[in-house]
Amino acid sequence: MKRVVVDPITRIEGHLRVEAMLNDRGVIENAMSSGTMWRGIELILEGRDPRDAWAFCERICGVCTTVHALASVRAVENALGIKVPPNAEIIRNIMFLTQYVQDHIIHFYHLHALDWVDIVSALKANPKATADLAQTVSPSWPTSTPGYFTDVQNTIKKFVESGQLGIFQNAYWGHPAYKLPPEANLMAVAHYLEALKWQKEIIKIHTIFGGKNPHPNYLVGGVASPIAMNGDNAINMERLNLVRDLISEAKRVVDGLYIPDLLAVASFYPEWTKIGGGLGNYMTYGDLPQNGIDDLSHFRIPRGIVLNKNLADVLPLDLADAGQVREEVTHSWYTYPEGKDALHPWDGITEPKYSGPKPPYKELDENGKYSWLKSPRWKGNAMEVGPLARMIVGYASGNTEYKDVVNDALGRLKLPATALFSTLGRTAARGLETKLAVQWLQDEYDHLIANLKSGDTSTAETSKWNPSTWSEDAKGFGFSEAPRGSLGHWVKIHGGKIASYQIVVPSTWNASPKDAKGQHGAYEAALMGTPMADPQRPVEILRTIHSFDPCLACASHVIGPDGRTLAEVVVR
Amino acid sequence: MGLEAVMVPRVVEAMEKKPRIPVLWLHGLECTCCSESFIRSAHPVAQDVVLNMISLDYDDTLQAAAGFQVEEIRKRIIKEYPGEYLLAVEGNAPTRDGGVYCTVGGDTFLNILTETAEKAKAIVAWGSCASNGCVQAAKPNPTGAKPIHELLPHHTIINVPGCPPIGEVMTGVLTYILTFGALPELDRVGRPKMFYGQRLHDKCYRRPFFDAGMFVEAWDDEGARKGWCLYKMGCRGPTTYNSCSTVKWNNGVSWPIGSGHGCIGCAEANFWDNGPFYNRLTTIPVPGIESTPDQIGKTLTVVAAAGCAAHLTSHLLRKAGTKQKEAPAAEETKS
Numbered sequence: 001m002k003r004v005v006v007d008p009i010t011r012i013e014g015h016l017r018v019e020a021m022l023n024d025r026g027v028i029e030n031a032m033s034s035g036t037m038w039r040g041i042e043l044i045l046e047g048r049d050p051r052d053a054w055a056f057c058e059r060i061c062g063v064c065t066t067v068h069a070l071a072s073v074r075a076v077e078n079a080l081g082i083k084v085p086p087n088a089e090i091i092r093n094i095m096f097l098t099q100y101v102q103d104h105i106i107h108f109y110h111l112h113a114l115d116w117v118d119i120v121s122a123l124k125a126n127p128k129a130t131a132d133l134a135q136t137v138s139p140s141w142p143t144s145t146p147g148y149f150t151d152v153q154n155t156i157k158k159f160v161e162s163g164q165l166g167i168f169q170n171a172y173w174g175h176p177a178y179k180l181p182p183e184a185n186l187m188a189v190a191h192y193l194e195a196l197k198w199q200k201e202i203i204k205i206h207t208i209f210g211g212k213n214p215h216p217n218y219l220v221g222g223v224a225s226p227i228a229m230n231g232d233n234a235i236n237m238e239r240l241n242l243v244r245d246l247i248s249e250a251k252r253v254v255d256g257l258y259i260p261d262l263l264a265v266a267s268f269y270p271e272w273t274k275i276g277g278g279l280g281n282y283m284t285y286g287d288l289p290q291n292g293i294d295d296l297s298h299f300r301i302p303r304g305i306v307l308n309k310n311l312a313d314v315l316p317l318d319l320a321d322a323g324q325v326r327e328e329v330t331h332s333w334y335t336y337p338e339g340k341d342a343l344h345p346w347d348g349i350t351e352p353k354y355s356g357p358k359p360p361y362k363e364l365d366e367n368g369k370y371s372w373l374k375s376p377r378w379k380g381n382a383m384e385v386g387p388l389a390r391m392i393v394g395y396a397s398g399n400t401e402y403k404d405v406v407n408d409a410l411g412r413l414k415l416p417a418t419a420l421f422s423t424l425g426r427t428a429a430r431g432l433e434t435k436l437a438v439q440w441l442q443d444e445y446d447h448l449i450a451n452l453k454s455g456d457t458s459t460a461e462t463s464k465w466n467p468s469t470w471s472e473d474a475k476g477f478g479f480s481e482a483p484r485g486s487l488g489h490w491v492k493i494h495g496g497k498i499a500s501y502q503i504v505v506p507s508t509w510n511a512s513p514k515d516a517k518g519q520h521g522a523y524e525a526a527l528m529g530t531p532m533a534d535p536q537r538p539v540e541i542l543r544t545i546h547s548f549d550p551c552l553a554c555a556s557h558v559i560g561p562d563g564r565t566l567a568e569v570v571v572r
Numbered sequence: 573m574g575l576e577a578v579m580v581p582r583v584v585e586a587m588e589k590k591p592r593i594p595v596l597w598l599h600g601l602e603c604t605c606c607s608e609s610f611i612r613s614a615h616p617v618a619q620d621v622v623l624n625m626i627s628l629d630y631d632d633t634l635q636a637a638a639g640f641q642v643e644e645i646r647k648r649i650i651k652e653y654p655g656e657y658l659l660a661v662e663g664n665a666p667t668r669d670g671g672v673y674c675t676v677g678g679d680t681f682l683n684i685l686t687e688t689a690e691k692a693k694a695i696v697a698w699g700s701c702a703s704n705g706c707v708q709a710a711k712p713n714p715t716g717a718k719p720i721h722e723l724l725p726h727h728t729i730i731n732v733p734g735c736p737p738i739g740e741v742m743t744g745v746l747t748y749i750l751t752f753g754a755l756p757e758l759d760r761v762g763r764p765k766m767f768y769g770q771r772l773h774d775k776c777y778r779r780p781f782f783d784a785g786m787f788v789e790a791w792d793d794e795g796a797r798k799g800w801c802l803y804k805m806g807c808r809g810p811t812t813y814n815s816c817s818t819v820k821w822n823n824g825v826s827w828p829i830g831s832g833h834g835c836i837g838c839a840e841a842n843f844w845d846n847g848p849f850y851n852r853l854t855t856i857p858v859p860g861i862e863s864t865p866d867q868i869g870k871t872l873t874v875v876a877a878a879g880c881a882a883h884l885t886s887h888l889l890r891k892a893g894t895k896q897k898e899a900p901a902a903e904e905t906k907s
Contacts, residue, residue: 005639005640005678006638006639007639007678008632008638008639008642008643008676008677009638009639010632010633010634010635010636010637010638010642011632011633011634011635011636011638012632012633013603013604013633014604015599015674015675015676017675017678036674036675036676037601037673037675038673038674038715039601039666039673039707039708039714039715039717040708040714040715041707041708043712043714044707044708044710044711044712044713044714044844048847048848049847049848049849049850051848051849051850052847052848052849052850055836055849056707056710056844059603059605059706059735060603061603061604061605062602062603062604062605062606062607062608062609062736063603063604063605063608065603065605065608110634114636119636155623159623162591164591164592164594164627164629166592166622166623166626166627166628166629167622167628167629167631167634167635167636168636169629169636169637169645170636170637170641170642170644170645171635171636171637171641172636172637196611196617196618196619197617197619199611199612200612200613200614200617200739200822200823203612203822204822204823204825206822207821207822207825207826207831208825208826208831210828210831210833211821211826211827211829211831211832211833212738212816212821212822212826212827212828212831213608213612213821213822214605214608214612214736215605215735215736215838216831217828217831217833217836219791219833221791222791222792224791224831224832224833225831225832225833226791226792226796226797226832227797228797228798231797231798231799232799233797233798234796234797234798234799234832242825352673352714354669354672354673356672358670359670359671359672359675359678359679359680359683360677360678360679360680360683361678362678372673457797458792459791459792460791460792462790462791462792465790465791538638538639542638
């Protein structure tokens with residue numbers, strides 16, 4: 001038995017530690033996911049103006065920037081009974097989808113690809129053969145020429161020969177788990193660089209409506225950017241044309257680069273459709289309202305629960321029901337009052353109490369408290385959230401858009417639907433969702449134009465802007481399907497100020513420690529049963545953890561099934 | 573350059589062979605918005621910086637390796653390049669309870685920061701977390717988060733505030749250092765003058781509306797649609813030093829005021845506690861001036877006085893709030 005500690009887990013947002021315990025055959029038998037940072041944003045929000053909350057919340061994450069701002073304005077609007085105008089709803093949807101496209105592509109190329117792509121092997125590729133491969137997998141992409149790939153290869157060669165390998169040093173190049181031929185590696189590296197250049201373009205949609213990115217501006221009651229089709233200092237035809245062109249380009253990149261690369265890489269790793277499935281419980285809150293946030297029947301992303309991989313049954317979910325979403329702190333560095341074991345966010349308490357080892361430490365104790373993340377559960381069940389959960393709930397709901405993209409991809413890879421329940425399924429689901437997102441971006445843009453043509457240019461509902469119009473006490477919840485999964489904000493307002501604020505984020509669902517019943521969170525469950533070729537170079541752990549696109553700072557730590565350390569730490 | 577043609581290839585070769593400066597980019601309590609902003613830079617693009625200008629040897633957001641292999645790199649660079657590497661810090665360190673609120677590789681970020689800073693040639697504090705404390709240091713600051721100049725009082729630190737700073741500002745600071753082999757001129761709180769020399773208000777394209785007393789009074793009203801001044805909606809442009817109104821965001825596409833929302837002052841110290849954001853600046857006491865900023869904008873005379881007052885206010889607030897050491901002048905910085 002060997003204990004493997006990976007801390008820091010890199011290519012994520014934040015600080016995560018994983019500890020895992022391998023059996024004699026090198027297979028992970030137990031795992032522990034620990035969030036190693038805490039900032040206390042919920043406590044900082046108390047006593048503040050609820051109209052400011054979005055800005056504080058947005059700073060929870062700069063990678064999935066916007067998602068917390070959106071959930072926050074929705075929570076305050078829910079509490080105050082504000083309904084935003086249609087233009088504001090559409091513009092928020094456009095910003096939401098822009099975030100999906102940008103975030104998912106950055107994840108695939110810059111945070112995840114190097115788990116599958118060996119950059120050093122790309123030096124051995126034949127540029128002509130690489131061009132042939134690229135033209136085969138994506139005939140529409142214009143730059144797939146031998147000269148282009150020669151240039152990229154020379155860039156890497158020069159970089160490697162400089163002896164300063166920067167962000168690529170000390171990695172797992174040459175690891176037996178890398179399966180791509182040199183030409184596929186060179187193609188992927190070239191597109192890593194293409195995507196890095198392109199991601200800063202699509203995001204300009206946020207700048208147009210929100211003034212900047214990261215962290216564009218939001219507004220309780222609508223959006224701050226006014227529309228004046230015959231004005232020269234607001235959203236007008238020139239601004240809309242830029243949005244339209246950026247959407248067209250996004251579609252070209254997703255169809256011509258991301259999806260072909262994803263399918264090409266996936267085809268070399270069929271064994272990863274059988275590894276990393278984990279919980280088998282999937283949840284989505286739903287999003288992209290078409291008729292107001294209260295009309296769940298008109299969401300593009302449906303709400304629902306699938307338990308135990310049972311695609312025949314989609315269960316309903318109610319965020320206001322005190323018996324459904326609840327958080328535990330059995331293995332988290334927090335305390336609850338005597339007699340409380342699980343709390344609904346409206347009654348949530350955030351009282352930190354560190355009881356872990358004194359740093360610097362070598363290992364955490366999975367029988368004690370070991371993470372700054374709480375353990376959220378739905379009716380006591382540990383759930384997975386994110387693109388795979390949305391794809392599965394959409395598919396199981398019989399939604400034709402979801403069924404079409406899933407069936408198309410499975411058909412092309414010649415895989416059964418059960419292949420979805422895996423590490424690769426998670427990675428593929430993110431790509432398929434992006435394919436839907438670029439189409440929806442175009443649809444939302446068309447809606448905006450149609451609404452403007454009808455003469456409606458309103459962007460904000462201001463009758464409840466002034467706190468004197470609010471009742472003394474109010475409470476509400478806001479939700480969103482962030483790129484990484486279901487996100488909820490619960491707010492209580494008293495006397496015009498925030499009385500309490502609780503946030504349950506996607507990575508808390510996925511990266512949560514065990515609960516009182518000993519049920520693992522999604523990361524931990526997904527690591528179980530993973531064979532590792534070389535525990536000193538734990539690329540397999542990174543593959544599965546990255547397939548969730550973590551949004552925190554974490555560490556991976558392998559522990560024995562009985563909790564004893566059975567071998568010296570090999571990776572720390 | 574007056575070089576003979578035969579010399580040119582040799583000069584080029586020498587430049588190409590010059591080792592790229594090692595950069596260790598640490599992440600503490602933060603949200604990674606600074607890294608995201610960095611990769612949004614349009615000129616130069618991030619690829620150019622990372623592959624051709626610096627050697628980004630440690631950055632847990634982009635790094636291929638993980639776990640002990642990356643900590644090994646950090647220790648090796650400190651040992652092999654003492655006094656030669658740049659330390660870039662994104663985020664800040666919690667100081668309460670021994671720093672347990674942020675650990676990396678089992679050790680506290682506070683220890684890692686202190687250890688890495690010791691032999692750094694210079695330290696760049698990316699964003700408001702590292703420069704000013706930002707959101708986690710807002711009241712009641714549950715983790716005791718402190719900006720790095722308070723933790724490393726004896727080091728040369730360039731503060732590049734903003735939540736996040738503009739991408740081209742970040743690459744601009746780096747490329748200045750690489751090009752001139754020295755730090756850019758800094759102001760008294762350690763900010764590069766080339767990007768933080770003036771208030772947004774001084775350079776705002778909506779300034780004529782302020783001077784004429786034409787204000788947005790409610791969201792989406794006629795004034796909003798005509799792009800009038802956002803001061804009455806809480807805009808912090810009059811007290812915020814940054815480049816948003818000139819460099820703008822995302823390759824010049826827009827900036828907060830240009831898209832209809834007031835500035836929230838994200839590059840200023842303690843801006844989170846100077847809210848609510850939508851209250852106009854009257855809530856900030858203006859020493860020695862009895863007229864409120866509400867009354868200004870009506871006449872140019874009062875505008876001039878208010879301009880001074882706003883300037884004075886932000887000056888005093890910074891002085892009172894952070895007690896920062898005097899930033900070293902550029903010429904004091906040795907390579």
